[in-house]
Every structure is written in structure tokens, then in C-alpha cells.
Amino acid sequence: MNTPLTARVETLTKFNDFVVKFANINGSGSASANNMFAKAVFRMGIPVSPHNIFPSNIQGLPTWYEVRISEAGYLGRREGVDLAVTMNEQTIGKDIAEVLPGGYVLFDSSKPLPDELIRDDINFLPIPLTEICLREYEKPAQRQLFKNIVYVGALSAFLNIDFKVLTDLVGDQFRGKEKLILPNIHALELGHQYASENFQCPLNLQLKRSNKNEGKILIDGNTAVGLGCVYGGATVASWYPLTPSTSVVDAFGKYCKRLRIDPGTGKSKYSIIQAEDELAAIGIAIGASWSGARAFTATSGPGISLMQEFLGLAYFSEVPVVLFDIQRVGPSTGMPTRTQQGDLLTCAYASHGDTKQVLLFPATPKECFEFAVDAFDIADRLQTPVIVMSDLELGMNEQICDQLNWDDGRTYDRGKVLNAQQLEEIGKFGRYVDVDGDGIPYRTYPGVHPDKGSYFTRGSSHDANAAYTEDGNVYAEVMDRIAKKFRTALDYLPEPEISGTQNKLGILYLGTSHSAIDEALDSLARRGIRLDTLRIKSFPFHDSIREFIDSHDLVYVIDQNRDAQLKSLLKIELDASPDAMHSILSYNGVLITAQHIERAILESMPELEASNDVPA
Amino acid sequence: MSYITKPKFHHPQLKTNEIGLTRRDYEGTLTTLCGGCGHDSISAAIIQAAADMSLQPHRVVKVSGIGCSSKIPSYFLSKAHGFNSVHGRMPSVATGANLANKDMYYVGISGDGDSASIGLGQFCHIVRRRVNMLYIVANNGTYGLTKGQLSATADLGSMTKSGEQSQYENIDMATLAIELGASFVARSFSGDKAQLVPLIQAGLTHKGFAFIDVVSPCVTFNNTDKSTHGYKNTWENYVALSAIDYVPMKQEITTSYAAGKEKEITLHDGSVIRLHKTGNNYDPYDKENALHHINENKKQGKIATGLLYINQGAADLHELADTVDKPFNQLNEHDLCPGRDTLMDINDTFR
Numbered sequence: 031m032n033t034p035l036t037a038r039v040e041t042l043t044k045f046n047d048f049v050v051k052f053a054n055i056n057g058s059g060s061a062s063a064n065n066m067f068a069k070a071v072f073r074m075g076i077p078v079s080p081h082n083i084f085p086s087n088i089q090g091l092p093t094w095y096e097v098r099i100s101e102a103g104y105l106g107r108r109e110g111v112d113l114a115v116t117m118n119e120q121t122i123g124k125d126i127a128e129v130l131p132g133g134y135v136l137f138d139s140s141k142p143l144p145d146e147l148i149r150d151d152i153n154f155l156p157i158p159l160t161e162i163c164l165r166e167y168e169k170p171a172q173r174q175l176f177k178n179i180v181y182v183g184a185l186s187a188f189l190n191i192d193f194k195v196l197t198d199l200v201g202d203q204f205r206g207k208e209k210l211i212l213p214n215i216h217a218l219e220l221g222h223q224y225a226s227e228n229f230q231c232p233l234n235l236q237l238k239r240s241n242k243n244e245g246k247i248l249i250d251g252n253t254a255v256g257l258g259c260v261y262g263g264a265t266v267a268s269w270y271p272l273t274p275s276t277s278v279v280d281a282f283g284k285y286c287k288r289l290r291i292d293p294g295t296g297k298s299k300y301s302i303i304q305a306e307d308e309l310a311a312i313g314i315a316i317g318a319s320w321s322g323a324r325a326f327t328a329t330s331g332p333g334i335s336l337m338q339e340f341l342g343l344a345y346f347s348e349v350p351v352v353l354f355d356i357q358r359v360g361p362s363t364g365m366p367t368r369t370q371q372g373d374l375l376t377c378a379y380a381s382h383g384d385t386k387q388v389l390l391f392p393a394t395p396k397e398c399f400e401f402a403v404d405a406f407d408i409a410d411r412l413q414t415p416v417i418v419m420s421d422l423e424l425g426m427n428e429q430i431c432d433q434l435n436w437d438d439g440r441t442y443d444r445g446k447v448l449n450a451q452q453l454e455e456i457g458k459f460g461r462y463v464d465v466d467g468d469g470i471p472y473r474t475y476p477g478v479h480p481d482k483g484s485y486f487t488r489g490s491s492h493d494a495n496a497a498y499t500e501d502g503n504v505y506a507e508v509m510d511r512i513a514k515k516f517r518t519a520l521d522y523l524p525e526p527e528i529s530g531t532q533n534k535l536g537i538l539y540l541g542t543s544h545s546a547i548d549e550a551l552d553s554l555a556r557r558g559i560r561l562d563t564l565r566i567k568s569f570p571f572h573d574s575i576r577e578f579i580d581s582h583d584l585v586y587v588i589d590q591n592r593d594a595q596l597k598s599l600l601k602i603e604l605d606a607s608p609d610a611m612h613s614i615l616s617y618n619g620v621l622i623t624a625q626h627i628e629r630a631i632l633e634s635m636p637e638l639e640a641s642n643d644v645p646a
Numbered sequence: 647m648s649y650i651t652k653p654k655f656h657h658p659q660l661k662t663n664e665i666g667l668t669r670r671d672y673e674g675t676l677t678t679l680c681g682g683c684g685h686d687s688i689s690a691a692i693i694q695a696a697a698d699m700s701l702q703p704h705r706v707v708k709v710s711g712i713g714c715s716s717k718i719p720s721y722f723l724s725k726a727h728g729f730n731s732v733h734g735r736m737p738s739v740a741t742g743a744n745l746a747n748k749d750m751y752y753v754g755i756s757g758d759g760d761s762a763s764i765g766l767g768q769f770c771h772i773v774r775r776r777v778n779m780l781y782i783v784a785n786n787g788t789y790g791l792t793k794g795q796l797s798a799t800a801d802l803g804s805m806t807k808s809g810e811q812s813q814y815e816n817i818d819m820a821t822l823a824i825e826l827g828a829s830f831v832a833r834s835f836s837g838d839k840a841q842l843v844p845l846i847q848a849g850l851t852h853k854g855f856a857f858i859d860v861v862s863p864c865v866t867f868n869n870t871d872k873s874t875h876g877y878k879n880t881w882e883n884y885v886a887l888s889a890i891d892y893v894p895m896k897q898e899i900t901t902s903y904a905a906g907k908e909k910e911i912t913l914h915d916g917s918v919i920r921l922h923k924t925g926n927n928y929d930p931y932d933k934e935n936a937l938h939h940i941n942e943n944k945k946q947g948k949i950a951t952g953l954l955y956i957n958q959g960a961a962d963l964h965e966l967a968d969t970v971d972k973p974f975n976q977l978n979e980h981d982l983c984p985g986r987d988t989l990m991d992i993n994d995t996f997r
Contacts (some may be wrong), residue, residue: 073997247996257992263982265974266745268738285992289984297970299977301745306771310738313731313768317742320729321707322975325742339732433993436986442979475975476707476727476743477750484704486720486728498720 039153041132043234046076046101048112050185053125054178055118057089063178064095066203067185068428070195071099072248075240079105079545081427083620086273086366092121101240102552105430106545107621112235113188115181117159123147134233136181136188155229157184162220167213176217183221190232192239193222247395247433251424252328254395255354256281257434258402259326260289263442264352266325268303268314270333273366274422275356278328308333312340312353319351320487322447322475324406326352330422331360331373334380341415342381343489348462348471348512350409350416350445354402357421359619368619369423371541374595377417378569384509386516388416388523389569393544396431397567398424401524408522410445412515413473421590423542423621446472453482461485461496462508469515516570523568531581533560537631538578538611539588540566540596542621549624554631561586561631569599576604585611586631592617652676664700672697674721684836684862685714685784689721691839692753695846696723699894706751707743711736711765714791714864715757715784734765737772737781741963744777747973748964751850752779758799759789762817766798769819773826773855778962780849780856783819784836786864787875794867805872820954821940823857824933829960830856831936833951835880836863844892844919845953851892853914854962861949874947885943887928888952891920911956921953930956 050067054060068080079098085091098108113134116125123146126135131151137143139156148154159180163173186193197215204210225231255278259267269279283302290299305311311327318325329337334355344351359365360372380387388408390401401418409416446466453459453474459482462471471494474483485496491505492498499505539547544565551561564578564585579585579600587597594613600606614630616622652675660668672693677686696703703725710716712733719728731739740754761769761783772781787800796804799819800812823831830852834842842860849856861880863869869876895916911919911930921930929935936955943950972981 243997247993249996257989261983261989263977263979265977265982266742268742289988290982292970295970297968299970299974299981301964301967301969301974303741303745303775305738306767309735310741310768310771313735313738314742314745316731317709317729317739317744318746318974319742320739321743321746323742323746325746340735343732433996434989436983436989438986440979440983474727476747477705480702480704481725484725484727486730488730489732490730 039132039151041234043236044112045236045238046099046240048099048235049108049110050097050099050113050115051111051125051128052095052097052115053118053121054093054095055120056085056087056091056093058117058178059175060093060095060117060178062203063182064097065428066196066199067182068097069199069248070186070191071097071237072243072430073195073199074192074237075243076101076237077103077105077242077430078248079427079429081107081423081621084367092118099237101242102549103242104549104624106549107623109623109625115185117177117181126152134188134235136184138177155184155188155225157181157221157224162224166216166220172213176213179214179217180221183218184225185221186218187222187225187231188229188233188235190236190238193218243430245433246430248428248430249395250277250426250428251392251395251398251420252277252356252426253281254398254434255328255402255418255420255425257285258399260285261399261436262324262403262406264324264326264406265300266303266315266318266323267300267327268305268311268318268325269327270305270308270311270329272308272330272333274358274426275328275330275333275354277426278354278356308336309340312337312351315351315353316340316344316349319409320349324352324410324442326354328354328356330356330358331376332363334373334376338381341387342383342385344415345381345385345387345512346383347487347489348413348473349487350413352405352409353415353417355417355419356425357419365619367422369421369542369590369621370617370619371419371421371590372595372617373419374591374599377419378599380417386570388412388414388519390416390418390524391540391567391569392418392420392424393541393565394431395424395429396434399434404524407443411443411470411522412519413445413470414515419541421542446470448472448474448478448483450479450483453479459483459485460494462492462494462511464511464514468518469511469513470518519570520572523570523572525572526567526575526578527565528574528578529563531562531578533562534583535559535561536564536578536582536585537561537588538564538566538575538585538596538600541590543588543590546622546624546627550627550631553624553628559631566596571600571603575600576606579604579606579610582610586614586634587611588614588616588622588627590616590622663697665702667697667700667703669693669697671725672703672723674719674724677721679714679717680866682865683714684786684860684864685718686721687836687839688782688784688842688860688862689718691836691842691846692722694839695843695850698843699847699850699892701751701850706753708753708755709736709740709743710755711757711760713757713760713789715755715862716760718755718784719753734760734763735768736760737765737768740779741772741775741777744779744963746975748778748969749973752777753850754779754781756781756783758783758785758787758797758819762798762819766817770822770826773823773828773857776827776829776855776960776962776966778853778855778964780846780852780858782846782858782860784862785819785859785875786862786868787873788864788868790864790867799875801874804874805870806868807870808867818940818944820857820859821937824936824955827855827960828857828955829854829957831955832857832953833859833861833949835861835884835949835951837877837880838884841886841889841951844890847892847894848890848913848917848919848953851913851915851917852956852958854960880949883948885948885950886952887939887950887954888930889922890953891922893918893920911958914958919953928952930954
């Protein structure tokens with residue numbers, strides 16, 4: 031040891047408030063080791079949020095795992111790195127450069143670190159990971175894999191991770207594969223021992239047991255969506271594999287295999303169809319929903335583009351269907367493994383002609399679960415597609431949230447569906463007749479009655495009885511009635527979350543921007559700047575959003591896209607004045623940070639210029 | 647024309663079938679297709695097939711894409727639910743509807759533009775998935791609604807009314823279906839109701855994906871002497887590889903043929919297809935043989951028709967997915983929701 035170590039840089043000790051970033055090579059087995067680290071922090075009761083920053087690649091390209099640890103409960107990303115674990119020679123220069131002064135670099139010292147990478151304002155923690163694993167393990171695969179576990183073991187000494195928490199995690203992870211438990215624990219011990227013997231442990235970054243995670247879980251949004259589809263009664267999932275949406279259907283399938291097998295017969299109460307493309311995926315979901323099953327598809331931007339025609343059909347012929355858009359960076363193929371809120375406008379008005387789609391915006395995994403369940407009720411109630419707008423950040427990263435909950439008294443709202451007896455009672459059935467004056471007509475499932483209730487579903491212009499028409503007035507009546515239905519929709523859509531209207535400034539946002547808000551607001555409050563918040567949960571917009579904008583001098587609108595799509599939507603839908611809104615934009619493919627929001631707000635206030643310095 | 651209401655009156659002594667319905671109960675709205683269009687003969691054949699086999703009209707689901715062919719579902723079985731979807735995408739909608747309720751009869755009607763061009767991908771994959779349905783392509787080799795462009799099934803050298811000649815190899819939907827795993831493949835001609843009706847009946851009854859490619863001339867745009875999809879060419883070059891009768895399960899079989907002269911194929915519900923001998927001793931169980939005969943006939947400018955291929959043993963989509971007996975659309979929260987206690991256990995796996 032001691033080769034490239036510079037003089038030790040002394041810093042104040044940080045408890046439960048720092049960022050550890052792992053730089054790895056994709057396909058090297060680092061994911062489960064890094065995950066074990068994050069989960070250990072979680073089990074110590076400390077708020078933690080891991081963020082995968084990964085390539086569109088299976089093996090060989092750089093991948094990062096950034097773990098924010100925050101006793102204050104700030105779960106967004108924070109700029110700057112306190113401890114870097116640099117396991118990738120391709121990126122080590124950049125990874126070391128990112129470390130904040132006074133921070134640490136844990137690296138594999140089996141090979142010397144090039145002189146030009148050495149900084150004198152940070153501390154180096156050389157550990158000969160390759161040498162240790164060469165000595166301890168025989169199989170080449172083990173030598174590679176256990177390097178990752180060894181550095182987690184070293185971190186347990188450096189950061190004061192409760193070692194038993196780690197060994198318990200290994201036991202949980204390899205339950206049923208007991209042979210793997212001991213070698214993994216051995217690797218943890220090797221790392222812990224090396225660090226303890228060669229360095230002064232713990233470092234100035236330390237974990238202290240806390241109690242912040244009671245009643246919480248650590249789960250990714252796509253798994254929560256998959257579970258929501260099981261609980262929401264989906265029986266048909268049709269999809270085409272597409273990052274970052276793939277794990278939605280994977281999770282649905284995994285839970286269905288456990289929870290949707292009929293105990294008597296062993297047969298399945300679900301079906302998953304891997305379609306030939308996204309067009310077929312949504313076509314299958316629409317066909318199934320039309321016939322009365324709850325069906326969904328999951329996709330991302332490129333799939334949304336392909337599904338446009340079918341979304342117009344479902345809008346106009348009024349077929350419920352649920353779609354999960356796990357947004358990634360566009361346009362075109364864009365950055366498939368990076369996050370963005372770039373599909374807002376495309377989804378809000380998906381398809382040609384006068385169309386509008388119902389959108390839901392979950393901000394946490396718990397909301398992914400709840401909105402997935404609600405989406406089926408809302409789609410059935412309104413007889414129209416519902417698109418749940420998640421994104422890669424929410425979908426593919428584990429996050430802390432309140433545990434999932436279910437009320438056993440809850441029943442599914444299948445909307446206005448007539449059965450045979452009701453058809454007998456009402457006499458005449460007209461598929462698109464606005465019987466109740468709320469714009470929502472009644473529908474029937476195929477086969478319901480020998481001579482009542484059948485109708486012809488079509489994407490061509492139709493009258494109230496579903497008959498083909500080219501009468502412009504009749505067409506307009508149907509279009510007006512559908513517009514009325516979308517006003518009724520507000521009664522069924524989640525209201526925005528509003529903090530209050532006591533301040534002159536407001537901030538309006540949706541989805542994953544939520545993760546940065548508390549931190550940005552607390553920091554701004556320390557400068558005497560206070561803002562009210564409004565988090566949008568659904569589209570079409572409720573009137574309270576317009577009222578919020580009107581009741582503030584200025585409202586900041588956060589968009590994780592280049593073109594201020596949310597702000598555009600507010601202008602179009604609410605006729606909100608552009609002067610009343612100021613955009614905060616972030617579109618570099620990673621989750622927006624509190625620091626970014628704070629800087630943008632301060633920059634918009636030239637009178638505060640002198641104190642504009644936001645620490646990283 | 648569709649805006650004229652079809653009169654409801656019918657002759658009081660119109661014959662009723664086993665479930666007390668008359669032919670009129672199987673009809674749809676008045677056609678809006680051109681006078682003499684082959685597609686209207688397909689509607690008539692479906693009406694006759696369904697009425698004669700006493701199918702309950704409301705147990706049928708009709709699905710189609712876009713084009714002249716896809717209008718056909720309006721013209722039969724108005725008591726059945728119908729879904730006129732988007733161009734080339736009927737197979738996906740049919741697949742979804744079938745997944746939701748396995749207890750219905752599904753009839754998909756498409757055309758050569760709808761299934762061989764814009765929807766060729768969906769066609770291939772619904773065949774592969776073995777959806778239990780009858781899929782009919784009303785094949786006229788042309789795009790009628792857009793006034794007579796060549797379609798992908800037009801034979802090399804075939805000429806439309808406007809004089810446009812096909813420069814490309816045609817796509818043969820029947821051979822494609824056989825190769826991709828369809829378990830019932832037939833070809834027929836809209837002008838030959840005697841052949842088409844029993845094929846429709848057998849296709850409806852067959853468990854699995856049943857496909858009938860029906861040559862159905864476009865009288866307006868593709869019925870010239872130089873068109874291989876016109877009436878003249880089809881009549882002249884039409885070869886029945888096999889001729890069948892369809893005998894519903896309930897009907898007593900009263901053979902009018904000498905024993906040993908025909909093959910009988912029993913379908914899964916007990917109905918029987920009786921295959922007449924046509925001199926060539928055609929074996930519809932043999933995939934390679936079917937492809938060989940179709941191609942040999944094509945070389946000579948002939949159109950091989952009849953039941954081309956059948957395999958009653960193939961599992962359908964629901965069997966492959968091993969789905970519960972009760973249709974998905976009848977399952978409720980009691981059947982589907984695992985409940986709170988299970989969710990609490992799941993929560994524990996995320997700690």
C-alpha cells in the first residue's frame with residue numbers, strides 16, 4: 031500500500047450525508063454488490079437513494095451507480111461525489127475529477143495509479159482488489175465477481191456499516207443457493223479486514239444507525255407498476271421489449287407466476303403476449319379491453335410514436351386501455367438508458383385529428399403502484415386510454431417510499447357496462463348515447479345478449495348508435511360529447527398536490543422532479559426565498575392549477591425536457607399567460623438536482639446576484 | 647346503400663333453423679360495395695354457413711381492418727359485436743379480443759392490401775400465435791377503395807384495368823399460412839358458394855387458426871381478361887384439390903356416397919368434414935404435399951382450391967398459455983386481487 035497516497039486531507043466528519051459513486055464496467059457483476067451497499071444503508075434506517083447511470087450495452091461500456099445518503103431525507107441526486115469507487119480504467123480520470131475536495135477515492139491498487147490522476151486535495155484508498163481475489167479464489171469468474179464484494183466489505187470498515195447487516199443481506203440474497211453464502215461473506219471479510227488493517231477506519235464519512243425508514247420500502251417504480259397491474263386486475267399484458275419499460279412486464283409476469291395461478295387447476299389467470307412490435311402490443315391490449323378484460327401495454331418514447339394510430343382509434347371509438355410510458359431521452363433512439371420527461375406533448379395529444387389523452391404522473395414507486403391500479407378504474411370509467419407517465423429514473427431505480435397498501439374492501443370500477451338483464455330493462459341500447467349527461471356512454475361486451483346490445487366499433491365517423499355516418503353535424507355532436515366526457519374526467523383524476531398560496535412565488539412540476547423539491551426549497555428558504563408548490567398528478571388539468579398560477583406573481587415550471595413541454599401544455603390548456611411562468615429546464619439525461627433548481631431560481635432574480643453562489 | 651334502412655319484413659313462412667332463426671337473422675346492413683363485387687358473395691356465404699349450422703349470432707365476434715374487404719363484417723350477423731379497426735392491424739385486435747373471452751367464435755375479415763401489405767407482419771404473427779379464429783382474406787389483387795392500384799397478391803404479369811402490370815412476385819397467403827403454422831388452410835372462390843360455405847363452416851368449427859384465402863374479383867378495377875384475379879381467369883384456372891361437405895355434430899350422418907370413397911375428418915366438437923375423392927387422392931394432412939400441389943398448380947397458371955391443409959392436433963393460443971377455463975372478462979377482484987396480507991408480505995421483500 032501507500033504507493034500513490036498523498037498527504038491526508040483533513041475534513042469535518044459527515045454523518046449520514048454524502049454521496050458514494052461506483053464507477054464500473056457493464057457486465058462485470060457490480061450491480062448486485064452495489065445494490066447490497068445501498069440496501070445495507072437502508073437497513074441501517076438511513077434514507078438512501080441509488081441512481082443507475084448505465085449504458086445501452088450488455089458488456090464492456092462504463093456504468094455508474096450513484097448513492098445519495100441523506101439523514102434529512104433528500105432523495106434526489108446531489109451534485110459532487112464524496113467517495114468514488116473507481117473500478118473502470120476507461121473513466122477513472124473523469125471519476126476522480128468529480129470527487130469534491132476532501133473526498134475519497136477507493137481504487138484497485140493492483141496496478142499503480144498514473145501520476146497525472148493524483149490530486150492533492152483528496153484522499154486515496156488503495157486496495158489491491160485483483161491481487162486479493164487472485165490469491166483467494168480459483169475460478170476466473172469468481173476472481174472477477176468477488177472484487178465487487180471485497181470493495182463493499184472495505185466500505186463497511188471505511189463508513190462504519192454494521193457488518194451483520196451485510197451478512198444478513200447475503201443470506202437473504204442467496205436464500206436457496208446456500209453454497210454461495212459463505213464465499214460472499216468471506217469476500218466481505220477480506221475487504222473489511224484489509225481496510226481495517228491498512229487505514230484508519232472509519233473515515234470522516236460515517237454512517238450512523240437511524241430510524242428514518244420505519245414503514246418504508248426500497249423498490250423501483252417498474253416493479254411497483256407491475257404489482258399495481260396484478261392488484262388492479264389486469265389479465266392481458268401485451269408488449270414489445272423496450273428499455274426502460276421492459277421491467278414493467280417482467281415484474282407483472284413474476285408476480286403473476288406466484289399470485290395468478292388457479293390453485294385447483296394450476297392454470298393461469300393472466301396472459302402475457304410478447305408482440306411483434308408496439309403497434310400489435312397496443313392493438314392486442316385494445317382488443318382485450320374492448321372485450322372486457324383489463325389489459326395494458328408498457329413502452330417508451332419510440333413505442334409511443336408507433337402506437338399513435340391505435341391511440342386515436344381508442345380515443346374516438348372509446349375503448350379503455352392502459353399504457354405505461356417509461357420515458358427515456360428522445361428524439362428518435364436518443365439516449366435509451368437516460369431519463370427525460372420528453373413525451374408530454376406527444377402523449378397529451380397522441381394521434382392525428384382532435385384527440386386528447388388522459389395522463390397520470392406518478393412521482394414515487396408508491397404512486398406507480400397506486401396509479402397503475404387507478405389507471406384501470408379510470409380507463410374503464412371514462413372509456414378511453416389512460417397513459418401513466420413514468421420515466422427511466424423512477425422506473426429503473428430503487429427508491430425509498432412508504433410501504434404499499436391495499437384496502438381489501440376495494441372493488442374494481444368497471445364503468446358503465448350493461449349486462450343482459452340491464453339490456454332487457456332499458457329496451458333500446460345506443461352505444462354512444464349520452465344517457466347521463468356526463469358525456470360517458472354505456473358499453474357492452476361481445477356475446478352479452480342474443481339480440482340486444484351488439485354494436486359495431488369503428489374508427490370512422492359514427493352516430494350515437496355507432497352507425498357509420500358522413501353527416502358533419504352528427505360527427506360534430508359526437509366530438510362535442512367526447513369533449514364533455516373529458517371535462518367529466520376531472521372528477522375521476524387525482525387532484526394536484528398544493529402546499530399553499532401564501533407566497534408570491536410558486537413552483538409547479540410533476541413526476542420525478544419531485545425528488546429535488548424539498549431540498550431546493552429548504553435551501554432557498556435559508557436565503558429568505560419562499561415558494562408555494564404545486565405537483566401535477568394528472569392531465570387534463572384541474573382548475574386549481576390555473577388558480578395557483580393566477581394567485582402568484584410568478585410560477586416556476588420545471589420541465590425535464592428542452593422545449594418546456596409542461597409549460598406549453600399549461601398555456602394551451604389553461605390559457606395561462608407566458609409572463610406568469612418561468613421555465614426551469616433540465617435535459618442532460620440525468621435526474622434534475624436541487625442545486626440545478628436553486629441556481630435557476632437565483633439566476634432569475636438579478637437583484638440577488640451578489641449571493642448567487644450555489645455550492646455544488 | 648347503407649343509409650337506406652333494410653326492411654325488417656320477411657316472408658312469414660321463411661324456413662327456420664334448429665335454434666328457430668331464419669336466414670334474415672344472420673344478415674347485416676345493406677352492402678355499399680359495387681354491384682357484382684365478389685365480397686358480397688363472401689357475406690352471403692357466411693350468412694348461409696352460420697344459419698345452416700345454427701350458430702348463435704351473438705356468440706360471434708367480427709373483426710376487420712380497413713379497405714373494401716373490411717367493410718364485409720357490416721353485411722352479415724348484425725346481432726354480433728363488430729370491430730372495424732385500423733389498416734392492417736385487425737390481427738392484434740382479434741388476438742386481444744380472443745384472449746379476453748375464449749368462448750366466442752371469432753371471424754376476421756381482411757383483404758390483400760390489409761393482410762399482405764400493410765398488415766403482413768401482424769398476419770404472420772397471428773398465424774404463429776395460433777389464435778382460435780376463422781381468418782378470411784377477400785383477395786382481389788387490387789386496392790379498390792383507392793381506385794385500383796396493384797396489391798402484393800397480384801400475380802407477376804397480372805394487369806389491372808388501368809393497364810398497370812405487376813412486376814413483382816406475388817405473396818401467396820395460403821402457403822404463407824401453412825408455413826407459419828396455421829392448422830386449417832383453404833382457398834376458395836367467391837363465385838363458388840358450394841365450395842366456400844362448407845369451408846367456412848369447417849373453419850369456424852376448427853379449434854385453432856383457420857385461414858381461407860378467397861379469390862374475390864374486384865368488378866370495377868381488376869376484372870379484365872389480363873387480370874389473374876378476375877372472374878374469367880379464376881373460372882378457367884380453378885382446380886379443386888379437394889371438395890368437402892361439412893356435417894355439424896348434431897346432424898345424423900346420412901352418407902350419400904359409397905363407403906370408402908371419401909375421407910372423414912372429425913373436428914374437436916364432433917362435427918365432420920367429409921372429403922370427397924377428386925381423382926388425385928389429395929392428402930390434406932401433409933404440409934409438404936400441400937405446398938407442392940399449390941406451387942405445381944401455380945406454375946401452370948392454375949389456382950389450387952379446397953381444403954389445402956389441416957392439423958387438428960395443434961394447440962391454440964389459450965392452450966399454449968394454459969389459461970383458466972373461465973373467460974378473463976368474467977374474472978373479478980375476487981379472482982384476481984391477491985389482497986392486503988399478501989401485499990404486506992411483498993412489502994417485506996423490499997426491506
